[in-house]
Amino acid sequence: MSKPSRSTNISRSTGRVSRIDRERLLGQQGCVAWLTGLSGSGKSTLAHHLESLLLDQGHLVYVFDGDNLRHGLCGDLGFSAEDRTENIRRAGEVAALLADTGAIVLCSFISPYRADRERVRKTVGDGRFLEVHVDASVAVCEQRDPKGLYKKARQGLIPEFTGIDAPYEAPIDPEVRVDTGTLGIAEAAQQIHHRLSVRGFLSPPTTPETAP
Amino acid sequence: MSKPSRSTNISRSTGRVSRIDRERLLGQQGCVAWLTGLSGSGKSTLAHHLESLLLDQGHLVYVFDGDNLRHGLCGDLGFSAEDRTENIRRAGEVAALLADTGAIVLCSFISPYRADRERVRKTVGDGRFLEVHVDASVAVCEQRDPKGLYKKARQGLIPEFTGIDAPYEAPIDPEVRVDTGTLGIAEAAQQIHHRLSVRGFLSPPTTPETAP
Known part of the structure; x- marks a missing residue:
């Protein structure tokens, strides 16, 4: 990070641009809300x-999605x-x-293993990471089955399907x-929004020292 | 390397927010300026x-750097x-x-192979991609040798060093x-800035149809 400056009127002179410069520009602080849960849970x-x-409130927000990732960067993985x-x-x-661009990043990944999620927390940095457990039972998800995947899994057409024949390790303290x-989508979204707000991510950074 | 084909039962999720919404918010258009050239060329x-x-002009800009990438995502590669x-x-x-967040992304990668760069162009989308050849001869780069890498390469301590014992395929029509x-850094930066401006990336999108 560049040298701390308390004044917002000083334009950054020389040297590298840091995340905090981008965050001042955006009026928010880059973070990752990591939505984990079963297929069909509503992530x-x-x-x-x-x-x-968030966009309607003027925030730069980006949904980063497991399905989209698998088409490109992780197309080689099963x-x-x-x-x-x-x-x-x-x-x-x-x-x-x-998140380093300053965006509020909403990640949607089944991410069934606890150790994998903890590694992501370390990669992102604990102070920038929110684990969000999108919690719905297998029974509820299977009844919804929006993509017909549970049906296929029960027929043995999709092996290693999380919740059927592959484990889901629920977060202990998300x-x-x-x-x-039981909760509507709007209400659930509000709860995450509230947490983002309380953690300060929806406000500009004040000084480098007080960045979350 | 295997062609991405192992991921099945994947449907691409589409949200209501699109890149153009983020670009309107930011007053610019997401793009990739891909700086390619020898080690020490000044990328x-x-x-x-x-x-x-760009930041001083109020643009969200992000430098994406080969060295940083290799520590994390590509830590497994030689x-x-x-x-x-x-x-x-x-x-x-x-x-x-x-770039999909709406940021102006400045990539700095030696990226010695033409075919690899052409694949990046396709991945990003031709309309959002600028190939920038940061052109300096091996002689010039070796004389600068800011990290002492050429010296080590000449001593045989770094095998497959681009420009010494590994090829660099210069862009044909960047x-x-x-x-x-011959050019100073400020002048070179202005030339790239000019191209970004001419291509419209530094202005907000007008209608979806006129996005570059």
């Missing part, structure tokens, strides 16, 4: 609802435990870069837990 | 100079031809994501070519 719907909410771990490792590295089995 | 210095210039190709493939995917052997 993507929730992320996109929150995205709209769904074995090893490949899932590598997928989440790469996703964490990219999420950290995206920053936010939303029960989408 | 990083140039990228950071341009970064300062410098063989195959690993260089995979490194640039991943860098291209990440650059495309970064969008910008700056000769840092």
Whole structure:
């Protein structure tokens, strides 16, 4: 980071631009809200609802999605435990870069393994990371089955399907837990928004020392 | 390297917020200026100079750097031809994501292979991509040798060093070519800035149809 300056009127002279310069420009602070949960739990719907909410309030927000990632950067990976771990490792590295632009990054990944999520937290930095458990039971998700994947998994057409024949390790102490089995999407989005706000991410940085 | 084909049962999620919404917010259009050239040609210095210039003008700009990438996302890769190709493939995917936030992304990668750079162009999208050849001869770069790498390469301590015992395929028809052997950094940065401006990236999108 560049030398701390308390004045917002001084234009940064020479030297490298730091994240805090971008955050001052944007009037917010880069962070990662990591939505984890079963397929069909509502992660993507929730992320996109929150995205709209934040954009309408003038925030630079970006949804980073497991499905989209797998088409490009992680197109070489499958769904074995090893490949899932590598997928989440790469996703964490990219999420950290995206947040480094100053954007509020909403990540939507099943990310079933606790250790993988903890590694992402370390990569992003604990002070910039919110784990959000999008919590709905297998029964609820299977009843919704928006993409027909549970049906296929039960028929044995999708091996190693999280919640059916692959494990999901629920977060023990997430920053936010939303029960989408009982809560509406708007209400769930509000809870995450509230946490982002309380943590200061929706406000500009004041001094380098007080960045979250 | 395997072609991305292992991920199945993936549907691309589409949200209500699009890149153009973010670009309207930012008053600019996301793009990638891809600085390619020999080690010591001035890519990083140039990228950071341009970064300062653009930030001072109120633009969200991000320098994406080969060295940083190799510590994280590409920490598993070496410098063989195959690993260089995979490194640039991943860098291209990440650059495309970064530009998708609406940021002006300045990439600084030796990226010695023409085919690799052309693949990045396709990944980012031709309309959002500027190839910038940071052009300085091996003789000039070796004389500068800011990191002492050429000396080590000549001593045989760094195998497969671009320009010494690994090839550099110069761009044939880059969008910008700056000769840092004769041009000052400020002047070179202005030339790239001019091209970004002419292409419309420094202005907000008008209608979806006129996006570059």
